[in-house]
Every structure is written in structure tokens, then in C-alpha cells.
Amino acid sequence: xxxxxxxxxxxxAGGGALPREIxxxxxxxxxxxxxxxxxxxxxxxxxGSHDVTMVNWGQIGRMIRTFKSRDVTDxxxxxxxxxxxxxxxKTDFGFYRSLPRIFRIVAAGGDDNVLRRVVxxxxxxGFTVRGPDxxxxxxxxxxxxxxxxxxxxxxxxxxxxxxDIVARLAPFDVGQAAIVEQGRVLAIEGVEGTDxxxxxxxxxxxxxxxxxxxxxxxxxxxxxxxxxxxxxGPNTVVRAAEAGLxxxxxxxxxxxxxxxxxxxxxxDECGVFVSGIALPAVAGRTKLSLTADAADEDAAIGSRxxxxxxxxxxxxxxxxxxxxxxxxxxGEGVNExxxxxxxxxxxxxxxxxxxxxxxxxxxxxxxxxxxxxASAAAGYxxxxxxxxxxxxxxxxxxLTACARHHGIALSIAKVDRSGRQT
Numbered sequence: 212x213x214x215x216x217x218x219x220x221x222x223x224a225g226g227g228a229l230p231r232e233i234x235x236x237x238x239x240x241x242x243x244x245x246x247x248x249x250x251x252x253x254x255x256x257x258x259g260s261h262d263v264t265m266v267n268w269g270q271i272g273r274m275i276r277t278f279k280s281r282d283v284t285d286x287x288x289x290x291x292x293x294x295x296x297x298x299x300x301k302t303d304f305g306f307y308r309s310l311p312r313i314f315r316i317v318a319a320g321g322d323d324n325v326l327r328r329v330v331x332x333x334x335x336x337g338f339t340v341r342g343p344d345x346x347x348x349x350x351x352x353x354x355x356x357x358x359x360x361x362x363x364x365x366x367x368x369x370x371x372x373x374x375d376i377v378a379r380l381a382p383f384d385v386g387q388a389a390i391v392e393q394g395r396v397l398a399i400e401g402v403e404g405t406d407x408x409x410x411x412x413x414x415x416x417x418x419x420x421x422x423x424x425x426x427x428x429x430x431x432x433x434x435x436x437x438x439x440x441x442x443x444g445p446n447t448v449v450r451a452a453e454a455g456l457x458x459x460x461x462x463x464x465x466x467x468x469x470x471x472x473x474x475x476x477x478x479d480e481c482g483v484f485v486s487g488i489a490l491p492a493v494a495g496r497t498k499l500s501l502t503a504d505a506a507d508e509d510a511a512i513g514s515r516x517x518x519x520x521x522x523x524x525x526x527x528x529x530x531x532x533x534x535x536x537x538x539x540x541x542g543e544g545v546n547e548x549x550x551x552x553x554x555x556x557x558x559x560x561x562x563x564x565x566x567x568x569x570x571x572x573x574x575x576x577x578x579x580x581x582x583x584x585a586s587a588a589a590g591y592x593x594x595x596x597x598x599x600x601x602x603x604x605x606x607x608x609x610l611t612a613c614a615r616h617h618g619i620a621l622s623i624a625k626v627d628r629s630g631r632q633t
């Protein structure tokens with residue numbers, strides 16, 4: 212897109228500073244900007260003199276009409292959003308007319324599949340979907356340090372491991388970030404997002420002590436960067452400092468800096484380094500070969516995810532709902548994993564009153580009545596242990612009876628070294 216061209220750029224805006232920054236950058240190039248902000252996400256007072264219309268998630272018709280009535284040709288989808296509850300939306304006729312496509316979008320599973328279908332949805336309405344880096348390249352973090360603090364050589368191995376962990380998890384559509392300290396994986400980003408992961412590590416360190424480590428953030432191989440490019444801002448830096456981290460390493464050329472000036476000042480004041488890192492060459496995203504049964508798919512994804520993390524992380528378990536990984540245990544224990552995942556969900560919600568999803572455990576030894584009850588309360592359908600963990604047969608019988616009492620299936624799966632069930 213060249214400055215002075217006839218394009219009219221629409222911005223579908225979520226929360227945070229990036230939508231306004233992108234709008235300003237596009238306007239400075241001589242382009243006309245039209246903003247549609249999502250109610251409950253974007254703050255209309257943040258957009259100054261820009262043309263802004265606020266819509267509810269369910270007002271698809273108004274959203275499309277607003278862009279088309281103002282001659283929008285190119286569309287940027289950017290900003291923080293929470294997963295909408297389809298049963299609580301204020302809908303318009305355009306929503307119902309698009310309902311079959313909307314159901315296909317939310318049924319796609321994890322973020323990558325959902326966002327690819329979102330792109331196709333808007334392209335089907337005649338818009339050209341562009342990435343923030345395409346319309347505002349100055350927001351992209353380049354290679355090297357931001358601010359006066361530098362990453363030391365002793366952090367290089369942790370950064371390499373973090374980059375590798377996120378890449379390994381690409382087939383499972385987990386998060387874009389991990390925290391690594393001296394070769395130990397402290398946290399993996401799940402549905403909760405980067406800030407919540409950092410708060411979790413800060414809370415863990417309040418209880419157990421410790422400091423150091425690096426937040427590593429990068430896109431997954433094959434990720435749809437037009438609508439899901441990783442981003443950091445001053446809040447990310449502050450939360451990293453609160454978690455006792457030494458710094459942040461992000462993918463150069465594939466990470467956005469929100470409020471760059473404030474980000475750099477925060478890093479300098481907090482004594483935290485921020486550095487853009489060149490990504491190593493990796494193969495494209497591998498697709499999972501799964502069964503047709505949804506419950507079996509969830510268990511298969513969980514078992515293969517745990518295998519992919521070894522030997523760098525002996526995770527005790529993961530929670531998968533409708534092929535979407537909600538959370539991965541990284542040392543806090545299975546009960547804490549269940550507590551954390553209880554407030555998380557995939558796109559959409561259950562449309563029928565029945566259980567879905569699996570708690571997948573590395574060992575049955577980590578399962579007790581408390582974990583079974585918590586799984587039941589969260590609405591999971593299945594608990595799968597990949598090993599009996601040396602649990603006595605009578606103990607297995609007690610756990611099976613407890614699970615049956617709570618309406619959950621409990622099984623022990625035999626898996627090969629890759630995590631495939633045999």
C-alpha cells in the first residue's frame with residue numbers, strides 16, 4: 212500500500228493502544244481511516260478525531276455496513292479481545308444471515324483456526340485483510356536491544372529453549388510465549404494470555420521465592436500474522452519485572468511494540484532488557500492426524516503435547532476442550548492447573564448441556580478425589596492418565612468409582628514415545 216493511494220483503511224479495533232497507533236500511522240501516510248470499535252474491548256475516547264463507530268460483537272451487519280458505506284477497501288484487525296459468549300450477544304440481522312459461517316468459525320477450535328476463518332469471512336465480503344506490519348511497519352520490533360539494558364550471554368540458552376518450546380507446540384495451537392530460567396521452563400502461555408501468565412509466575416515466586424529468567428515471545432510457525440502478530444507494551448515490561456524476570460526476548464520482524472516510547476522507558480526504569488531476536492529457520496506448522504471422535508481427539512492432542520515437551524519439561528498434565536488446549540501444567544501441580552483453567556474457555560461456549568474436554572495426566576499418581584471433583588465442576592468429560600504411575604490396583608478402582616460418581620470417564624492410555632495412543 213503506497214502513500215497517497217486511493218485505499219480507505221478500516222480498522223476493526225479491540226482493546227489496547229495499537230489500534231490508535233495504527234490509525235495515526237495510516238493517516239500520516241495520507242490514507243483515510245475508518246474505525247469500528249468493539250464494545251467492551253475498545254475505548255472510543257482513545258481515538259481522538261478519527262472516524263469511530265462502536266458495535267457489539269453480535270452486530271455483524273452494522274460492522275460490515277459501516278465499512279462499506281465509507282468505501283473501506285483494506286481492513287486491519289487489531290487489538291486485545293476476550294472470547295465472546297455467543298449466547299449473550301446483542302445480535303442484528305447481519306449476524307443471523309452469517310450464522311452458519313459464524314458457527315463454523317467458533318467450531319474451528321483454537322486461535323489459529325478461528326482467526327484464519329475470520330480472515331476468510333471478511334475477504335468474502337470484499338475487503339483486503341492486511342497485517343499491522345504492512346500498514347504501519349514502524350511499529351515492528353527489529354533485531355537488537357530496545358533501551359539501555361542488554362541481554363547477557365548467559366541468557367542465550369534460555370532464549371533458544373523458549374523459541375524452540377513455542378515452535379514445538381505449534382501443532383497444538385498453544386500460546387505465543389514461554390518463560391525459561393536456567394534451562395527450566397517456568398510457564399507456557401495458554402488461553403489466559405501473556406499478562407496473566409506473568410502474574411501467575413509472580414504469584415508463584417511470592418510463595419516460593421526466586422528471580423531471573425526470560426520471557427520469550429514469538430509467533431508459532433504457520434501462524435496467521437495478519438490478525439495475530441505477537442505484541443508487547445509497557446505493561447508487559449512492568450509485569451515481567453514484577454515476576455522477577457531479567458528481560459524479554461521477542462521475534463524480530465514479527466512482534467509489535469505498543470507505545471514504544473513508554474515501553475523503552477519502563478524497561479530502563481525496571482532494569483529489564485528487551486531484545487529483538489532473529490528466529491531460527493524451522494519447518495512449517497505440522498498438522499495433527501486425529502480421529503473423528505471429539506473426545507478421543509482431545510485426549511490424543513493432550514498426550515502428544517506432553518510428549519512434545521519432553522525432555523525439557525516433564526509436565527504433569529494439560530486440559531484440552533474441543534481440540535483447544537486451555538492450559539499446560541509447568542510445575543504448579545494438577546490442582547492448580549484445574550483452578551487456573553476453570554476461568555478459561557475456547558471461542559464460543561457449549562451449545563448443548565453436556566460435558567466436553569479432557570484432563571490429560573502424565574501419571575495417575577497425580578489424580579485424587581479433589582482433582583476429580585474439580586474436573587467435574589469444570590464440565591470435563593474425560594480424565595486420561597498416560598501411565599498408572601505405580602498406583603495400586605485397588606487405588607485405581609477407587610479413583611474409577613469416584614470418577615463414575617461424578618459422571619466422568621477415567622481411563623489409562625498406553626502411548627508410544629511420540630505420545631500416540633497404542
